[in-house]
Amino acid sequence: MSAVLACTGVRKVFGSTVVLDGLDLTVAEHEVVALIGASGSGKSTLLRCVNLLEDLDDGMIHLDGEHITDPRINPDLVRRKIGIVFQAYNLFPHLSVLDNITLAPVRVHKRSRSDARQQALSLLKRIGLEEKADAYPDRLSGGQQQRVAIVRALVNSPRLLLLDEVTSALDPELVGEVLDLIRDLKRDGMTMVLATHEMTFARHVADRVCFLDAGRILEQGPPEQVLDNPVEARTQQFLRRLAPA
Amino acid sequence: MTGLADGPTQAQLDRIAWRRRQTVRSILVAALSTAVVGALLVVAITGAPGWDRVRQSFLDPSIAADALPDVLRGLWLNIRLLVFCAIGSLGLGLVIALLRTLRGPVFFPVRALAVSYTYTFRGLPLIIVIYVLTLGVPGLRLQGMPSVLVLGGAALVLTYSGYIAEVFRAGIESVHPSQIAAARSLGLTYRQAMRHVVLPQAVRRVAPPLLNDTVALQKDVGLVSLAGPIDAVRAAQISTAEHFNYTPYIVAGVLFVLLAIPLIAVTDWVTVRAARRQAGR
């Protein structure tokens, strides 16, 4: 089985800051990869590059073997195959929960309204929020908003789901419901790349943990290896700083 | 958990009674002070030495009745112009605001044109635009030249769309870029993201200032009378000259306020609603 995602030599520069410096990352089908690293190490930037929200300064990204950073490719077609969820949910405040979810199916995929509505309702039912279908996002708790955002990213049936610090803005008691949803997705075989600074999150859902440092992946492997027995001095230092004394 | 089953506690009942007494007291105070101020004004004005002269030349009922049909006919022109010009300048203003948001070097000339449009027509006095269009353009003697009324309306649309474009642009820029990122990441094109995500939020936010501009436009449409068409103020002016009496102006003024009341009320209502929505609905 070939890789779903393959980043090779990815370079991204903001002004004089080199954020990604020849980064390589391959993600297999059904694999869940957690990106960890200091704040500002480029985790969000990498996810935004994969979703073509940022242009690369060098390197290539392939999705299912297709070169998606080819400038001749239509980025809108690529983005429809990739879902992304942001730390701040970014739900559309002027649309109801249901309309947030059906916007892309109706406008992008030209599906019928009733068809899209059915799909959205069954997705909402799955996360136990079907009675919130007609509510506006500001009436939902943070955990509920984030679960709606994840469901919204799933309506396009993406090949790859990118999650950027999806639990960071949540109160601790709301993190669990979002984690449960992500574990469900993993069980269904969704291929995911998630950026996180919560090591328990990485440990519980990831097949592989990648430590980003100086614009590259310095160390990677199964969670218990990278998180419990890191080889690199920088990784050890990073984890020591996180661990409560 | 005391008291809930048997209704509110004594403390809550006391609070409710106290608040009710306070409300009654403030209503009484407001009514009394309004009556006092009103009475003082009436006494001061009607007791003024020139009151009788002023009443004769500004508030003559028979002249008011005489002028009313002409002023109303003029007002009908104001109303038609207002509707046409409001729709025209909202549409043109939105298009210009959207042209300014286009990214990429290809669109540089379009952006530059849109920017110079808003600079020019916000800078030019409306009266000059009206004169140029209604007096200058017919001088070209082109085939199918529209009427002076249409040209005057066009002058209003050109000027007002310059302001309205800036209001729309402020609204568009107030929508956080993360909303566009979220829309684009769902596969929406730039245009779809604008249409379904950015614009609905932007228009909601700028609805109060847009309505304000419409109220201002309502007063400015009468300026087309500079080029000949007779609006309510011009009709009042003619009637004033006929009667050597200013009452027709008062008639026109009262009609303008009556016309503005619903528009201003809607503006206030939309503003309050927008403020409440900002506060979390």
Ligand SMILES: Nc1ncnc2c1ncn2[C@@H]1O[C@H](COP(=O)(O)OP(=O)(O)O)[C@@H](O)[C@H]1O
């Ligand atoms: N649009 C941007 N313009 C300039 N600098 C940026 C931009 N986005 C991110 N950066 C910089 O890139 C670096 C990496 O940021 P980010 O990818 O958000 O890190 P992380 O998600 O790992 O915390 C930071 O130094 C940040 O300041």
Ligand SMILES: [Mg+2]
């Ligand atoms: Mg980040």
